Amino acid sequence: MEKGNHTATPHISLEQWRCLVAVVDAGGYAQASERLHKSQSSVSYAVQKLESVLNIKAFSIAGRRAVLTPAGEMLYRRAKVLLDEAASLERAAHKASAGWxxxxxxxxxxxxxxxxxxxxxxxxxxxxxxxxxxxxxxxxxxxxxxxxxxxxxxxxxxxxxxxxxxxxxxxQARIIPVAHPDHPLHQLKRELTLRDLRKHRHLIVRDSGSQRDKKALTVEVEQRWALSSMATSIGAACRGYGFAWLPEDKIRSELEAGILKPLSLRGGGERYVxxxxxxxxxxxxxxxxxxxxxxxxxxxxxxxxxxx
Structure with missing residues (x-):
């Protein structure tokens, strides 16, 4: 038995793991050989060698297709992680040697x-x-x-x-509720409630992610404009088209010029992100x-x- 904490030498090469992953991802040995630009026999040999060394069956034959066994599923998942880490290591080494x-x-x-x-x-x-x-x-x-x-x-x-x-x-980003000074909400001249807000148009900026599963800083209202940029939302608020929660840093000049005015909400309306x-x-x-x-x-x- 070896003494010390020496790292064991792997018996499977990255290329063999790459062949295993390619067979699964491409849907078969023939397709994997095309993807890897190798002969089908070399891909098949790499997988067979892997199975032999590990004494494990990665695939079973179902009809004319090779299907992953439960053990093969585990190997496939771990091999994907291993290959990703190896690629990441190579990128890191390249950047370290390439300078800025x-x-x-x-x-x-x-x-x-x-x-x-x-x-x-x-x-x-x-x-x-x-x-x-x-x-x-x-x-x-x-x-x-x-x-x-x-x-x-x-x-x-x-x-x-x-x-x-x-x-x-x-x-932190400080977000405050604002509207044009002539907006009807300011004419109430009292602390506002969420019920007051729901009677007016709310301006929000649309999620730029493709899933659009993040909720904007908003309240549920019937009237709402979902705009594509912060600049458009600020412009719409400055023209009195609705109220909005906007980052204070983005609207300092509008606040100082009196084009926008903070709304007074019961309990405070500012939010920190x-x-x-x-x-x-x-x-x-x-x-x-x-x-x-x-x-x-x-x-x-x-x-x-x-x-x-």
Whole structure:
């Protein structure tokens, strides 16, 4: 018996696991051979060798089809994870050797203060002018979906998708109910109730995720406009078309100019939303993405709610 905590040497190669997964995903040995650009006999041999070494039967024959056994189901699930981890490790190694990224994609929840984001991007641009930035402004489920589909390197969102971890940002988004000063709700000249709100049009920003399963900061009303962008929602509120919960950071100039006025709700109407900084894969993140995340954390910690 070997002494110590030495890691056992695997007896199955990644290529053999890849063949097993391909047979399942492609629907057979012939299809798997085409997908892997290998001969059918080599794919079949790889799977048979795997079964022999592990002394396990991965497939049973049902008619003319190879069907996974219960043990094969387990092998298939674990092999998929193994192959994903191996690919992730290769990407991380490639980024570590390649230096700063040529492009960084970031998805940012529309509640996040745009002036702060632009300040951060400007500081990053001064440090790494050769790195291009691709910015996706999202609503609710849009940023988590971008992470899950591998479209971005990092995201700022109030929602952390399953399988990811997020770092809480030091500044919460403050959302307040507002309407144009001439809106009928302001003419009541008293504290408002939810019943009052339900008599008027509510402006919300539509979830940019394809599933649209996240609920906006809203109340249930008969009259509602679901708009595609925060800018449109702000514009509609400024023209008196309805009331809305809007991020205070986004409407400071409108509040100061008197175009929008906070609604006085019984019990208080403001809401606070915690934002998170989420990497697609922190271990595989390049130095540019890590530095941009650091700048975001530093700038948010230094900013004050009444900074602008």
């Amino acid at each position: 990224e040529s492009e960084i994609a970031i998805a940012v929840e529309t509640l996040f203060p745009i002036w702060l984001l632009l300040d951060c991007l400007d500081q990053f641009g001064a440090e790494s002018p050769q790195t291009r930035i691709e910015l996706h402004e999202t609503v609710l489920g849009g940023a988590p979906e971008s992470l899950q589909e591998g479209r971005v390197d990092l995201a700022i969102s109030p929602y952390i998708p399953p399988g990811f971890s997020g770092e809480p940002l030091p500044r 915690q934002m998170y900084l989420i990497f697609a894969d922190r271990d595989a993140a390049g130095p540019g993405a890590l530095r941009l995340a650091e700048i975001l954390q530093e700038q948010m910690a230094a900013s004050c709610p009444d900074h602008r």
